[in-house]
Amino acid sequence: MNISMLLEMAADGFGNRTVVGRTEDGLTPVRLRALAAGGAELVRAADADAIVYLAVNGPAFPAALFAAAHAGVPLVPVNYRLGAQQLDALLSNHPRAVSIADPEQHEALRRAGVRSVRSPDEWLTAASDSADEATDPIESDAAAVLIYTSGTTSAPKGVVLSRHNLVSYVLGTVEFAGAQEDEAALMSVPPYHIAAVSNVLTNLYSGRRVLTLEQFTPERWLELVRAQRITNAMVVPTMLARIMDTDGLDRSVPSLRALAYGGAKMPVRVIETALREWPHVDFVNAYGLTETSSTISVLGPQDHRDALESEDPQVRARIGSAGLPVPGIELEVRDEEDAVLGAGESGQIWVRGEQVSGQYAGQGATVDERGFFHTRDQGRIDAAGYLYIEGRADDTIIRGAENIAPAEIEDVLLRQPDVLDAVVVGVPDEEWGQRIEAVVVTRHGVQLDAEALRTTVRQTLRGSKTPDRITYWPELPRTATGKLVRRDIVAALRTENPSPTR
Template sequence: MNISMLLDMAAEGFGDRVVIGPASDGPTATRLRELAAGGAHVVRAADADAIVYLAVNGPALPVALFAAARAGVPLVPVNYRLGGAQLDALLANHPRALGITDPEHGEVLRRAGLPVRSPAEWLAEAAEHAGGTGDDPARSDTPAVLIYTSGTTSAPKGVVLRHHNLVSYVLGTVEFAGAGPDEAALVSVPPYHIAAVSNVLTNLYAGRRALTLEQFTPEAWLGLVREQRITNAMVVPTMLARIMDTDGLDRSVPSLRALAYGGARMPVRVIETALHAWPHVDFVNAYGLTETSSTITVLGPREHRTALASDDPAVRARLGSAGLPVPGVELEVRDVSGAVVAPGEPGQIWVRGEQVSGEYAGQGSAVDERGFFHTRDQGRIDADGYLHIEGRADDTIIRGAENIAPAEIEDVLLGHPDVLDAVVVGIPDEEWGQRIEAVVVLRDGVEIDPGALRAQVRGTLRGSKTPDRITRWPELPRTPTGKLVRRDIVEALMRP
């Protein structure tokens, strides 16, 4: 099945409902299908074999996604925050693509030899040719989207998501036309993140109007939620932390019914604060990867409330978990030898399902002989099946032959009421192999003795997991989706 089928179903099921942008003048499902057909005509007329999207999120993105599907070529959303050399190298992989970009990056695409349209020009050209079928949809096994990973620990790799991966994810997680006509979603992630693509598909399939916020600030986010009467929203943990921690904000969100978060680990302190601040909101933690077409586990609203109210430490701990697998997804936690570990034992997370791609451009499939993909995340599955993420396998600190998960120490540091953010990394050490160092971000105007923080860790964990040094920074380097850029932190801490 092609993702165009999802758009066709929407147009035929609730064609007059506005599905993109403001309710006053956004395109309906029927109009989106017409624009997608017009965009497909533009792609074929340019003899393009892909659409490269190098711009902020907005209405041009869903039109590009479905136009690419109609034309039988992939959409390639590119990180506009990359440096010039990185962009040149990436664009060299797509010499016959049609480019959609803002004026700031137009020259980069022209230097790569690509024909260029601004988002406004793209929408106007699609509208000019709208109305035809534009149809020669790609087969389900052809690429729908190619997303380059963030490259926080290595060079970006192009993840290939085929039509059947994305359709399987949507059909397995969303009820068709399940949203009411008054529902509106706010997506605050950049277009080159898998959540931006998956939210286009899931909100459309549900019949929910979707809006985007180009530049996040707590004030702008809260204002748009109130102005557009947003009912559903998706944020990354750093965004929710800023909303909850910024003094003097009007945090009233009367229309908001559900808030999903993901992309990075959520500090328990932040989600507890949010649950108390917005008791009428259903919170959902969604864990997934680009390689898995987005979400593979969910901690739902009921689990959030049950964990918050529980005195049982095991149930309470679920508030920091990634929840249970979505339908059609199987999880395994394996040790370094590949054997599946017992419940509660830590290891590396593997996943299998129709929505799982595990495929990289130019490298082929990375799934094993049983169809499981290695996420490279560390974690454990508790006795009740809840997945607990303990960080990336590459982040593991090896100190004196002991493997130490940074997340365990970070959670203790974040438990201090005046620590807003924290990271723990391993620094090369002649005696121990690696020594443990931490960086914390504190509330404005607060001073904390690093020795007191070290004592807090030592009192909770054993001495070998106590940071050798704790440094204060004004902020931590993160990607726009909230992931820590650990290599930058290590480099900074190693400078004389």
């Protein structure tokens, strides 16, 4: 199955409906199909084996995605925020690619030996000039997309997603032409994130117009929602927190019907505030990975409302869960010996399904003999089937031979009304192996007593899970998609060389 099939269906089913950009000058499926054919001609003329996309999000991104599919080569969206050394290393893997890049990135591509470099506008113009709608897409077993992971804990790896993976995800989660003609989605994630790829495909397949906001601010996001009458949006938790926590904002969003969030842990305080601020909005928590073609579990709108209103502690707790598996997905939680654990037991999350790749460039597939992929996330599944994420396995703190999940401590800190953000990490310690350190961001103008916070953690959990030290920072280092860069936090804390307090 080729993702070009999704574009063909859209062009035949609602070809003159605007699906990318503003209503007045956006792209229709018919126009997108022509750009895909023209872009494929550019790829073939250059004898290229990939399209590298090194630019901000915009109309050229979906045009490049379908041009790559049409030409039978992968699209490689690359993080334009990388430093020169890391960027050079990634680009050197693709010397035969053609590239779409913002002008400030052209020199890096030339250093890597990439021959054909165009800006997004130049690509769209060249694809228009080369467009030939009679050209059929190439059926190929080549990857559809190669996405480099964020590398927040290690060097980036190239995740290979096949056409079959992506089409399986779309067909399993979206109804064809299910969106009304007035629906518009706002995306606020960069093109090198799996959510950008999946949302191009799902919104096109459903018939929903999609816009992008590359440089997020709460004010700009709210203004665009109102101006373009956005009905559906996706944000990362830090964005929703800034919308809810910034004083003096006009938060009215009369057109907004649904808001999805994911990519990092959502503080319960933030989502509860948003539910009360926008009671007419359907909230969805989507959990997934690049290796799984995006979402594998969803906490739906009614789950959110039930959790907010229920007196049952188990139901209330679900607001902090990742919900139930999407169709076609099987989940298991296993212990370190690979045994499947029962309901409520914490372990490592494994996933199986047609949308799951689990394949890395140069490494091949990493699924086990039963086809399950190890997510390397810690979690548990309750008796009703709801999935709870407890952090990355690599984030586990080992203090005095006891395994401690940072997420458990972070949850306690984030429940405090004046704590806007918090992270807990393990820092090397000669006596304990690792000591527990927390970094907290407080509401502007508020000073919190560190010893009082430590006492709160001790009373809620226990002494061995109490941070040895709490430090206050103005903000935490996060990627553009909201993930904490824990290695930078640990490095900064190590340079301070504290004397642990107990």
